[in-house]
Amino acid sequence: MSHEILITQLLYGGAGLLFFLLGVWSFISHEPLWRKLIALNIMGAGVFHVLVAVAYRGLDAPPDPVPHALVLTGIVVAVSATALALAFGRRLDREDSERTPEVQGVDDREDGTHV
């Protein structure tokens, strides 16, 4: 029985590690803000995977509640961070176009960010 639990934990934990690495790769290699945010959220999903896999105790025993509390907080924080980043991005776009209205369209990258 404990063998079975260990296999499940390793499977989901390994998947979580993979998500984290994928997210890191995408976060540092892709320029647009929305792509960075998707990468950040997927990195978070990887961390949550590891935590929930650690809390798993098989089908017969209730899981450990402490990592669940951490993950619940983490989900809320991740959404707040996403919203904050989007608000910052919008503010940066507006200030940039206010400061240099004549070159708008020249230094615009194709995805809405600026140089």
Added chain:
Amino acid sequence: MTFMTLLSWLSVACILAGAFFFIAGTVGLMRLPDRLSRLHALTKADNVGLGLLTLGLLLEAPGLLIGLKLVLIWLFVLVASATGAHLIAKRALRADGEDAH
């Protein structure tokens, strides 16, 4: 006792029939030639499948509240599915260029 086993066999039959409709819906989603047919397969077959699944679980529901929730879930999915199919089809027919690249 026999009534209970009969009920559970009926429940299993309903669940398996529901799974069959889900398979049919996915086959339609993969194989049908144009998007409106695919939308039709997805929204009709899957809803029948979910209805049969809900019926099968309803036959084994431990309490009244659980049964009520099951029926409520199916009704919500029906409403969402009808609305969604209508919206997607309308958008497909108007063929606006927002994401036509």
Added chain:
Amino acid sequence: MSLSEIHLAVALLLLATMSIGLIRVAIGPTPSDRLMAAQLLGTSGIGLLLVLIPVIRVPALIDVALVFSLLAAVAIVAFTRRRDGEDA
């Protein structure tokens, strides 16, 4: 015990159909195929959650299924909304 096995087999089947449908959603030739993602995940995901209840032995999953059914409608409406400046 065998009843729970049947539920698990049906759950596996539903997951397989959902994965295959998601391939269509991801590669879909038209944007409309992509919009069907929420629809597909709504119905198949709710069926999966309901069948998973006797397998996982967590009765509270039915509330998750209820939230899924409400969220599917919201997601579809959010996907198909048009931009402000666009006509119709």
Added chain:
Amino acid sequence: MNPLLLGFDILLSTTLLGLALAALTSREPRRGVILFIAFGLLLALVWARLRAPDLALAEAAIGAGLAGALMLSAARRAARRRQ
């Protein structure tokens, strides 16, 4: 070891991984965000599988719903600026 449950776990993880790859490598904003919302809904199924219904509720409502709506508006803006 229940082979059906192991198959379920492997299929769920593989689908989730494929969805994450598709979301991370897509260039169109709307496509990426829709795939990300699908990823969030599937993530709720993972939490349900690991016996955490509270996390599944939070993920479906906050993660997929709220974050999806936020990022859809951002994607709409990004698509408008691309044109």
